[in-house]
Amino acid sequence: MSENRVRLEFAVSGDNFASAGTASEEVKSTLKKMGIPSADIRRVAIAMYEGEINMVIHAGGGVATADIYLDRIEIVLADKGKGIPDVELAMTPGWSTAPEDIRALGFGAGMGLPNMKKYTDEFSIESEVGVGTTVRMTIYFS
Amino acid sequence: MAKKSQIKCILDEKALHTVTLDPEKCRGCVTCMKRCPTEAIRVRGGKASVAYERCIGCGECIRLCRYHAKKSSHDSWDSLADFKYKIALVAPSFYGQFNNLEDINIVLNGLLAVGFDDVGEVGEAAEYVTDVTRRIMKEGSIPTPIISTACPAILELILMKYHDLSDRLLSTLAPVDVAAKLARERAVAKGVPEEDIGVYFISPCPAKVFALKMGLGVERPYVDRVLSVSDAYMRLVPAMEKLTDIKPLARMSSTGLCWGISRGEANSTNGVKTIAADGVEQCVKILEALEDGGLMDMEFIELNACVSGCVGGVMNVENPFVARSRVHYLTRKLKSEMNTIDSISKPVEWFMWEQNPRLKDVFKLDENRLAALSKLMEKEEILKTLPMVDCGLCGAPSCTAFAEDLVGGVIPRDSVCVRMQAEGLKQ
Numbered sequence: 001m002s003e004n005r006v007r008l009e010f011a012v013s014g015d016n017f018a019s020a021g022t023a024s025e026e027v028k029s030t031l032k033k034m035g036i037p038s039a040d041i042r043r044v045a046i047a048m049y050e051g052e053i054n055m056v057i058h059a060g061g062g063v064a065t066a067d068i069y070l071d072r073i074e075i076v077l078a079d080k081g082k083g084i085p086d087v088e089l090a091m092t093p094g095w096s097t098a099p100e101d102i103r104a105l106g107f108g109a110g111m112g113l114p115n116m117k118k119y120t121d122e123f124s125i126e127s128e129v130g131v132g133t134t135v136r137m138t139i140y141f142s
Numbered sequence: 143m144a145k146k147s148q149i150k151c152i153l154d155e156k157a158l159h160t161v162t163l164d165p166e167k168c169r170g171c172v173t174c175m176k177r178c179p180t181e182a183i184r185v186r187g188g189k190a191s192v193a194y195e196r197c198i199g200c201g202e203c204i205r206l207c208r209y210h211a212k213k214s215s216h217d218s219w220d221s222l223a224d225f226k227y228k229i230a231l232v233a234p235s236f237y238g239q240f241n242n243l244e245d246i247n248i249v250l251n252g253l254l255a256v257g258f259d260d261v262g263e264v265g266e267a268a269e270y271v272t273d274v275t276r277r278i279m280k281e282g283s284i285p286t287p288i289i290s291t292a293c294p295a296i297l298e299l300i301l302m303k304y305h306d307l308s309d310r311l312l313s314t315l316a317p318v319d320v321a322a323k324l325a326r327e328r329a330v331a332k333g334v335p336e337e338d339i340g341v342y343f344i345s346p347c348p349a350k351v352f353a354l355k356m357g358l359g360v361e362r363p364y365v366d367r368v369l370s371v372s373d374a375y376m377r378l379v380p381a382m383e384k385l386t387d388i389k390p391l392a393r394m395s396s397t398g399l400c401w402g403i404s405r406g407e408a409n410s411t412n413g414v415k416t417i418a419a420d421g422v423e424q425c426v427k428i429l430e431a432l433e434d435g436g437l438m439d440m441e442f443i444e445l446n447a448c449v450s451g452c453v454g455g456v457m458n459v460e461n462p463f464v465a466r467s468r469v470h471y472l473t474r475k476l477k478s479e480m481n482t483i484d485s486i487s488k489p490v491e492w493f494m495w496e497q498n499p500r501l502k503d504v505f506k507l508d509e510n511r512l513a514a515l516s517k518l519m520e521k522e523e524i525l526k527t528l529p530m531v532d533c534g535l536c537g538a539p540s541c542t543a544f545a546e547d548l549v550g551g552v553i554p555r556d557s558v559c560v561r562m563q564a565e566g567l568k569q
Contacts, residue, residue, distance in 0.1 A: 004512070004515050004516060004519060005519070006515065006518045006519050006522055007522070021430065021431070021434060024430075024434055025430050028430075028433060029505075030518060032303065032505045032506070033505050033506060033507045033514060033518060033546075034506070034507070034511055034514045034515055034518060035503065035506040035508075035509070035511055035514055036511075038305035038306035039306065041306060041433075042306045042433065042435070045433050045434045045435065046434060046435035048434075049434035049435065049436070050435075068515070068518070069515075070511060070512055070515055115435075
């Protein structure tokens with residue numbers, strides 16, 4: 001017998017910044033219906049929202065998939081964007097592609113990917129320049 | 143058709159409710175159901191029905207009903223006979239209801255003329271809450287951004303849906319409760335026997351009626367009766383016109399008066415980074431963003447379910463923007479120096495919640511997580527068969543809500559999509 005699972009899938013639009021957060025909102029709502037503790041929902045929300053924003057800003061959109069199981073949620077964020085040349089560097093807290101003048105304004109703090117890793121129990125990222133990026137995250141419910 | 147007993151029904155008159163329905167006037171249209179921010183309304187047997195455990199008292203359904211079938215629950219004016227010594231508590235938004243008002247003392251004196259023995263200003267009490275809020279922000283005893291708890295509809299929404307934000311809630315008493323405490327003390331000091339004292343609040347919204355009746359953040363309610371603005375307004379206007387002697391009763395400053403409009407509370411904190419959102423839909427967006435870890439650089443967040451703030455309350459008589467403009471005008475007439483808690487020699491604790499309001503779990507599909515997951519799986523399967531047009535014909539606000547009602551046992555298992563059935567018949 002296969003494991004019980006609810007799959008939620010979202011097309012994340014690359015040209016509508018205002019729609020970012022839709023996937024996160026729906027996932028949060030579903031987890032609340034399951035009675036998942038609020039601290040876990042918060043971790044999911046932060047990771048998912050950061051991921052969604054990344055897809056909108058850097059990759060021209062993509063697909064977000066959330067598989068919800070009894071004990072965990074597995075999130076896959078897949079895009080066909082320009083890819084990340086040096087994943088290790090991109091994962092460094094504070095590293096950002098944003099130019100210095102933009103950063104001086106408080107944007108592009110370089111905490112997106114590090115935060116996604118920080119708030120999830122399992123995190124992996126695969127990227128190929130010119131092909132796209134796939135982020136996989138798992139959060140276990142307490 | 144769903145059985146009435148399966149959803150908490152509006153006809154259950156004994157329980158305390160935020161809104162009531164006049165079944166004669168309700169035509170079973172889907173307007174209120176579609177716009178309820180917590181999807182608490184269903185149409186059953188051709189009439190709107192509220193699942194009260196989900197109702198936050200925002201009043202949207204009352205505001206939207208073109209047949210005026212929905213009414214806010216409140217006490218009748220006749221309840222003035224219930225106590226010997228009657229105190230009226232006046233909200234800042236109340237002053238915005240009167241045309242050409244030049245002095246808020248006219249309103250306060252008018253209340254004495256219509257039968258009250260004393261008046262209490264909620265705006266003055268709000269200033270003490272402001273003072274306490276500033277101290278809390280200075281000490282950092284509540285994590286920032288601190289979320290205002292002045293709007294009981296928003297507080298209910300957070301208690302229901304945004305549990306993770308509960309540690310950010312400003313744990314001060316509502317200004318109306320502070321005003322009630324102060325007014326009671328004054329009456330006792332005058333030698334009025336406790337049992338003779340009746341505290342009446344003139345409420346702009348059903349959320350405040352409900353919060354005061356239930357007691358939110360307090361061990362037991364401080365307010366005895368809650369009247370509607372329109373009931374008070376009708377009696378007050380003629381009495382105000384007949385006044386000959388206007389006693390200076392007002393103590394409130396412009397800071398307190400501004401609590402009646404959106405941004406009043408946020409500005410009063412002296413915070414550099416604050417948000418003031420109004421209208422329940424916009425408030426939801428702010429709460430969602432906070433939950434996603436956003437807006438963390440903010441110090442204070444004020445959220446009002448009603449557009450323009452309390453002047454937008456559904457029990458008011460005046461247009462929110464007109465009332466707002468009048469409140470603005472009246473601030474010029476008041477002293478600028480705010481009342482502080484030192485001036486009345488009360489400690490900070492006197493203004494704090496006596497108990498934390500309880501979080502609610504109204505959205506859970508099942509107590510058992512596995513059962514809830516199974517229901518969600520089934521819901522996803524059902525959704526694949528539905529047209530996803532959210533027409534509301536089935537009596538649920540959306541196809542998603544219909545699927546959830548099905549798996550949650552709110553409606554019978556053999557309930558079908560009315561729209562698809564109708565289209566099938568046509569073919």
